[in-house]
Amino acid sequence: MPTLENPYLLKAGRVEKVIKECDGVYTFHVRTQEPAYPGQYNMLYAFGVGEAPITIASMEEGYIVHTVRAVGDVTRHIDQLREGDYLYWRGPYGNRWEIERAYNKTLLIISGGLGLAATRWVFEEALNKPIKRLVHLYGSKDYDSLLYRYLYENWSSKVEFYITLGKPDPRWKGRVGLITEILKDLELDKDTVVFACGPDPMVKACVKILEEKGLLLENLYASLERHMKCSVGTCGHCMIGPYFVCKDGPIFRYDLIREYFERKEV
């Protein structure tokens, strides 16, 4: 048998820039030449602690961008990295947002919370693609949890970018309420392509409204969050129905996973 590549080996990259997004959320720019696609993720490693699947928020010349919220054992260590430190990871894994599906059509991007990290790259890419109309809805639980504030001005000047906060705040002059409220009021073509990433209940609620509007669910893609351990389709942790989220996803055409996604405890 020929020598097989070890899928668990990690690689290293220098952290070039760290941006504090909000409490416990950091964005790391890490030096690498590895190619990747919008929608994919990497397994980030913390020495002696383990790995966590983190979406690639962006890729710019010579570096990858990861936004990490310190919620788990691994991410609590990663968020301590500072400029000049090394980040260790393996990847990229998973499929990508198929942006070409939205060419000459309306593309609606729905991002909830940290889900914005999973849609940021494809959104930025869409700005330069032949998309008829580009709409981006972003829901954040409160003012202090907003990500990428430094990008909003640029985004808003170019396309329809709406933010809504779950809670009012004296520092916030924009919309307050659920993302579904904006979605309800939005006029959309029937063949609109939708990319969604956010908490499961948000995605489910949005799907309901999109269906009421008569949109085709075969044009809806959702990025799922599951417990990826090996990321190479062998450990079984991330299964949803017959799919391994790590290799068949994380992005799924909604009509194909609906029955597993919406059913309890699958």
Next chain:
Amino acid sequence: MEGKGKGRSYLLSLEGIRELFEALKDGYIVLAPKLRDGLIALSEVQSLEELPLGYRNIEAPGFCVIEKVEGYFTYTHPYNSFKSFLHPTELPLIRVRKEREDLNFQTLVPEEKAMCLFDIRACDLSALKVLDTVFLYKNPHPDPYYASLREGLFVLAVNCSYATSTCFCTTMETGPEVKEGYDLLITELSEGFLTEVGSEKGKRIIEKVKDKREAEGKHFEEKRKILEKTELTMKRAFQTEGLTKRLYERMDAKYWEHIEKRCVACTSCTQACPTCFCFDIIERNNLELEESLRVRVWDSCFSPSFATVHRFNLRQSVHSRYRQWLMHKFAYWVGQFDCFGCVGCGRCITWCPVGIDIREEVRRIAYA
């Protein structure tokens, strides 16, 4: 006499089988069933006498005893399977060392030591094929660890002349007859051991055995009768044709919830199962925190942390975990790997502490 295999077939005496064992021991680590703690366990053995020759395992849901009977290969299969050796319970994958501010990674591919499965039955041989599919052939990242342990494996299979009450290989169409995937195949007959050659490797070994004679047509006739008899002792437990579709249609069946009253989510079935492959990767650090081993350990979809996302287990209820397991075996697996994840060995039935019988569950969920 030409058998179904790739070469001549022979009739060996017990002395011939001993010679065969010694010839294999010469080049391989021999793993065979052995009596241990009142059970038949697959273990490394040094002599043919260590095999539980003339013993029989009596099994029923949640029950297993061993008794002495006439004959040699009189039992079915050990309580553990080859899985413990090719996909060990604990396998270090990578050693990570802190060197100044940098980390150094070292792949710990297991030592290549050729193993011989001496006396593997049809159900487990099918399970070996299933695990090969999972780790190597239908995997975009073939697993170098499994490959290394698997490489050079010598397979000496034995046809079953007996089935326990938990065996259902006929239902899963994996036995009792061994049809492929062996280097040598033995069937115990009234006047000796019919030995068929399945590979060049098998041929080279059998050439070393002196105490043998050519098999005759009557020996194959007796083999056929023995297998027919074994098969007759196993009733077909359920229909497999169309089963996957029926299960998908019944994912919301109320019956799933009944299992919660009995299943204690102990993970015993998944450990006993020769095809359950799920694992976790844990970190084992030294006290100085200078070195960390990334270790692959068995995991189970019954474990309360298995489907955890952000510290919340997506499968809170035990019945949802049972559904995950059974759906995986008989429905999801088919789409993922083009085969069932169950080979009908019946270990999950025998080793379930509350005697849950997967055959009954499939019948109730899919066909009731």
